[in-house]
Amino acid sequence: MEPVERLYLDALMEDPAVPERSLRPQLLAGARARRRPAAPTAPWAEPYAGRVAAMDALLASAGEDDWSRVIVEGWTLQELVAHLAAKDGLLAASVGAPVLGPAIGATDSLGRTADVQNYERARSPEQTRRDWRAQADALCRHLAALAPGTVATLDGLDAPVSDHVLARCLETWVHADDAARTASLRLPHPIPEHIHPTADLCARLLPWTMLLSGLDGSGRTLLLTLTGPGGGEWHLPLGVEDAAAGGDAPDAHITADVVGFCFLLGGRGDPRSFPADLEGDLALAHDVLDTAPALSGP
Amino acid sequence: MEAPYDDRLLHQRVVGGDEAALGEVYDRLSSLIFGLALRVTRDRVIAEDITQEVFLVFWERPLAYDPDRGTLRAWLATIAHRRAVDHVRAEERRRVSTLGPRLYEPEPARLEDNVLAADEAKRVRQAVTALPEGLREAVELAYYGGRTYRQVGEELGVPEGTVKSRIRLALRRLADALAEEEV
Numbered sequence: 452m453e454p455v456e457r458l459y460l461d462a463l464m465e466d467p468a469v470p471e472r473s474l475r476p477q478l479l480a481g482a483r484a485r486r487r488p489a490a491p492t493a494p495w496a497e498p499y500a501g502r503v504a505a506m507d508a509l510l511a512s513a514g515e516d517d518w519s520r521v522i523v524e525g526w527t528l529q530e531l532v533a534h535l536a537a538k539d540g541l542l543a544a545s546v547g548a549p550v551l552g553p554a555i556g557a558t559d560s561l562g563r564t565a566d567v568q569n570y571e572r573a574r575s576p577e578q579t580r581r582d583w584r585a586q587a588d589a590l591c592r593h594l595a596a597l598a599p600g601t602v603a604t605l606d607g608l609d610a611p612v613s614d615h616v617l618a619r620c621l622e623t624w625v626h627a628d629d630a631a632r633t634a635s636l637r638l639p640h641p642i643p644e645h646i647h648p649t650a651d652l653c654a655r656l657l658p659w660t661m662l663l664s665g666l667d668g669s670g671r672t673l674l675l676t677l678t679g680p681g682g683g684e685w686h687l688p689l690g691v692e693d694a695a696a697g698g699d700a701p702d703a704h705i706t707a708d709v710v711g712f713c714f715l716l717g718g719r720g721d722p723r724s725f726p727a728d729l730e731g732d733l734a735l736a737h738d739v740l741d742t743a744p745a746l747s748g749p
Numbered sequence: 750m751e752a753p754y755d756d757r758l759l760h761q762r763v764v765g766g767d768e769a770a771l772g773e774v775y776d777r778l779s780s781l782i783f784g785l786a787l788r789v790t791r792d793r794v795i796a797e798d799i800t801q802e803v804f805l806v807f808w809e810r811p812l813a814y815d816p817d818r819g820t821l822r823a824w825l826a827t828i829a830h831r832r833a834v835d836h837v838r839a840e841e842r843r844r845v846s847t848l849g850p851r852l853y854e855p856e857p858a859r860l861e862d863n864v865l866a867a868d869e870a871k872r873v874r875q876a877v878t879a880l881p882e883g884l885r886e887a888v889e890l891a892y893y894g895g896r897t898y899r900q901v902g903e904e905l906g907v908p909e910g911t912v913k914s915r916i917r918l919a920l921r922r923l924a925d926a927l928a929e930e931e932v
Contacts, residue, residue, distance in 0.1 A: 467781050482771055
């Protein structure tokens, strides 16, 4: 904005005034009708509900061209949204929440994705968007009454439902970012309170991503410093069976940006060019980073 | 001018579907936006409609706002101004058309990118020139020179508080001068 324009607008705002009746209640009611707020849910599921609302805001501005554009995995935006709905539906099925869309046939992510994509292809992008949002919100509402430690199963992986939900949060976040990039839009980060638990999940996954890549980090520990809003410090055992890291000095220390680190786990970015400060056992630190994307599927 | 951290956080919360954040944005900025709309339209009912709509637009299409390009206050003010001017122009067209047939329709205002048309920007600059010396200097340094109030104070050798009150007085005078011209 030109300085003269800023000056002009500031001059026009030099006489603040208050409407006779507050417009606030009317505004909030009107807002709800125009764009659905994040679904009410359990506090530990709020990061996920927030990413669903952000993705939906992005989809609200998608035009016809955007819906048919390929985003990732050879999928168009409509197919990508169907993929998110498929995985949300599988988690919903696992915890007894309503499953929307086609009846459950395949129970693995890829199979269910194909089923939901086939179902949605016959529908308009706007319907796909509504179906996905309805599934996500139904899951959120169901989670409101669930204990975070309730075991859920997705793709044969048993874990507390709260961890599965954070994984859904990360995937929704990463794909919303994919779609925003394709549309040349900038998607702001989640709030720090939502980034932190997502980063915590990513940190706790490191022993698993190493193991899945054929590396056993048993007996070794990592100090992970994630910088930026929502970051923090984690002292982690790198073996999946290891007890929590004690007071001993860590074998390696990695310092990196918290959002960049979450996206690395989410399969975005090349571990070899990932900006991070490494100290201690550098070979171990490199192993951790190189294997970090191992759990990121489509 | 980039947005401060507060604006970014409120924007992040609104993108994440947090209604309470919209309420906070409204509490913080509605009197400025309503004041602006009232100044331009001189109609309380219309100004209320515009105010409401401005905040609804932010809620419904939060990604249209880019904190790297300016403050939330400036962005909302731009939308409010555009809508208020559209209203005034539509009213003018309506008044004129009841007086008789028109030979031509005026070009619709191109306001997508610019708040002010070139001739309007010129009027604002002229109004600045007409300000008393002390006020003019402060405004020119702060707006055209991009200085902070503290820096303006150092350059003019006056306390920061004095700069603040001079600029407020200058903005008021500018608004009055520009409103008078329009009558």
